[in-house]
Amino acid sequence: MNFKGTLPTLILEALAHEPCHGYRIAQQIKERSQGVLDFKEGTLYPALHKLENEGLVESYEGVEKGRPRRYYRITRSGHKVLSKDRAEWRQLSQAVTVILGEA
Amino acid sequence: MSQMQSSSMRSPSIHSSLNPSSLNQNLPNLNDWLHQATRHLSKDSVAQVRAEIQEHYESARDTAINGGATADEADRSALLALGDAKTANCQYRNVMLTSGEAKLLRESQWESRAVCSRPWLKWLLLTMPAAALWASAALFLTGKSELARTLLVGGITLLLAFGAPFLPIYTPARARIFRRVKYALLLATFALVFGKNVLDWSWLLACSVWPLFWIEWTRTSIRRKLPEARWPKHLYL
Numbered sequence: 001m002n003f004k005g006t007l008p009t010l011i012l013e014a015l016a017h018e019p020c021h022g023y024r025i026a027q028q029i030k031e032r033s034q035g036v037l038d039f040k041e042g043t044l045y046p047a048l049h050k051l052e053n054e055g056l057v058e059s060y061e062g063v064e065k066g067r068p069r070r071y072y073r074i075t076r077s078g079h080k081v082l083s084k085d086r087a088e089w090r091q092l093s094q095a096v097t098v099i100l101g102e103a
Numbered sequence: 104m105s106q107m108q109s110s111s112m113r114s115p116s117i118h119s120s121l122n123p124s125s126l127n128q129n130l131p132n133l134n135d136w137l138h139q140a141t142r143h144l145s146k147d148s149v150a151q152v153r154a155e156i157q158e159h160y161e162s163a164r165d166t167a168i169n170g171g172a173t174a175d176e177a178d179r180s181a182l183l184a185l186g187d188a189k190t191a192n193c194q195y196r197n198v199m200l201t202s203g204e205a206k207l208l209r210e211s212q213w214e215s216r217a218v219c220s221r222p223w224l225k226w227l228l229l230t231m232p233a234a235a236l237w238a239s240a241a242l243f244l245t246g247k248s249e250l251a252r253t254l255l256v257g258g259i260t261l262l263l264a265f266g267a268p269f270l271p272i273y274t275p276a277r278a279r280i281f282r283r284v285k286y287a288l289l290l291a292t293f294a295l296v297f298g299k300n301v302l303d304w305s306w307l308l309a310c311s312v313w314p315l316f317w318i319e320w321t322r323t324s325i326r327r328k329l330p331e332a333r334w335p336k337h338l339y340l
Binding site: 021022023026027039040041042043044045046047049050052053055067068069070 | 136140152154155156158159161162163166184185186187188190191194195197198199327328329330
């Protein structure tokens with residue numbers, strides 16, 4: 001399914017519960033959407049860097065199973081943006097549902 | 104993902120296929136992907152992208168192998184999941200420094216260091232525009248307006264070029280105001296030099312000003328890509 005433009009919000013949502021590395025974020029999005037939101041994982045990191053540049057997430061070095069990993073965690077402004085995005089999405093999806101429901 | 108999960112039932116002794124030789128055989132594919140995805144990026148950006156994609160690739164590969172795929176299948180699925188390298192390259196170039204931007208940043212830092220490490224040069228650069236502006240004012244008062252105009256243009260140009268790094272501009276808001284003033288002054292300078300013929304000489308203006316615009320364009324791109332905390336002083340100007 002094409003979900004262009006919503007990837008940053010999905011990343012923030014994936015990070016809202018706990019810090020994750022890139023691969024785990026990709027898996028979370030796919031698992032939580034039950035495979036519906038399937039995206040090319042090479043595009044995940046540019047989106048993560050953009051969020052980091054905007055101060056919505058921050059990264060740090062960690063280790064998982066003896067392998068160094070870059071972990072990402074959501075910042076306070078990231079939480080604010082996520083709340084705003086959630087509200088906007090609810091409004092948008094309700095409006096689309098109303099329109100499509102009429103057809 | 105579901106392909107990986109379903110294949111977990113098929114081969115129980117999958118770790119036997121994960122050996123260094125099979126990894127090496129498949130590295131050129133990932134290397135090709137990385138080469139394509141990191142085109143025109145700066146050295147630091149390339150290193151960062153390579154590290155994160157390799158981490159990701161290895162995790163995807165391990166998951167596939169733990170799920171029952173053979174090493175070859177795991178390599179293929181991990182690479183396939185990354186998607187098109189050209190698309191990734193476009194996206195990386197939008198958020199990470201390119202080689203051209205890194206060069207501009209490096210050269211500007213070198214200039215700043217060169218000035219700051221020589222106090223006599225710093226004072227010379229500060230006094231030159233001030234002297235030119237004072238001289239211009241004095242010449243205007245004595246009626247030598249032609250020479251005064253030349254000195255005024257020179258003074259403004261020197262002030263913009265060399266005086267700016269010494270101004271207290273440390274916030275994006277101040278930087279935006281400074282840049283607006285800078286371009287207003289530049290336009291005023293051109294109007295002063297060419298007077299009513301400014302439009303006739305627009306081709307010369309375009310030729311001489313485009314490097315400035317190119318630098319400004321590149322700096323705008325760098326500002327977008329670097330978090331504010333990592334901005335060097337000259338990026339505010």
